[in-house]
Amino acid sequence: MKLFLVDDHPIVRSGLAALFADEEDVEIVGEASNGADAVRLIALRRPDVVLMDLRLNGDMDGVQTTRRVRALPDPPRVLVLTTYESDTDIIRAVDAGASGYLLKDSPPERLFDAVRGVGRGETVLSPPVAARLMHRVRDPLPALTPRELEIVRLLAEGAGNKEIAKRIFVTEATVKTHLRRIYTKLDVDTRTAAVRAAVDRSLIRLD
Structure with a gap:
């Protein structure tokens, strides 16, 4: 089996290569630290499986790179290997x-x-990931209120707390309260992740 490694940390890639060195049925055929190089080299090396981290150098993250890899002719299968386990x-x-x-x-x-x-x-999922997916199916994330959706749209425009407060006629403290509720509902902890989650759930659209 031909395996390709995609991770932005050289030490991690070296460690993975060392781990698989004694596995006689697995051959490492290449590695990359960013999405662009990964897509280009995977098209050339034609591995069977790609180990993909989610946080990469460059303009594409692991999800975007996975989508590009899976769009290749006769694409390899992708196994995400990461420290991140948010829904x-x-x-x-x-x-x-x-x-x-x-x-x-x-x-x-x-x-x-x-x-x-x-x-x-x-299809292979680590136990914690499988548990989160089951929880997600049983207990869907609560819906955002119209005001919270409005704030997420302003986040997507790059507005800060002060600007958001001014545009929706509330105090900055109120904006922070709304943000905490948004983060909880979307199971995220940053503004960027909140926007990404809202887009993924089709709550907002980015032009």
Whole structure:
């Protein structure tokens, strides 16, 4: 099985290569630290499976890179290997075409099994990720109020708290309260992640 590594940390890539060195049925055929190089090299090396981190150097993150890789002719399967396990990250990766989602604190044996499983066409999820997806199905995230949607749209425009307060005629303290509620409802912890989650859930559209 031909394996390609995509991670922005050289030490991580070296560690992964060392881990697989003794696996006789797996050959590392290339690696990349950013999405553009990954797509270009994967098209040339034609691996069977790609290990994909979500945070990469350059203009594309791991989800965007996964989508581009899966759009290649006879594309390889993608196994996400990351430290991030928010609902938004998981859903975005699966929507982009990832066949598996594994956390970096998984033991080596679990990683080996996941790579081989994805290579066989299976869907592989680490237990914490599977649990989050099940929770997401059973208990959908609460809806945003019209005021919260308005604030998310302003976040998407790049507005700061002071500007948002001025435009919707409230205090900055009120804006901060709304933001805390938005973050909780969208299961995120940053402004950028809130906008991304709202777009992914089709709550807002970016022109």
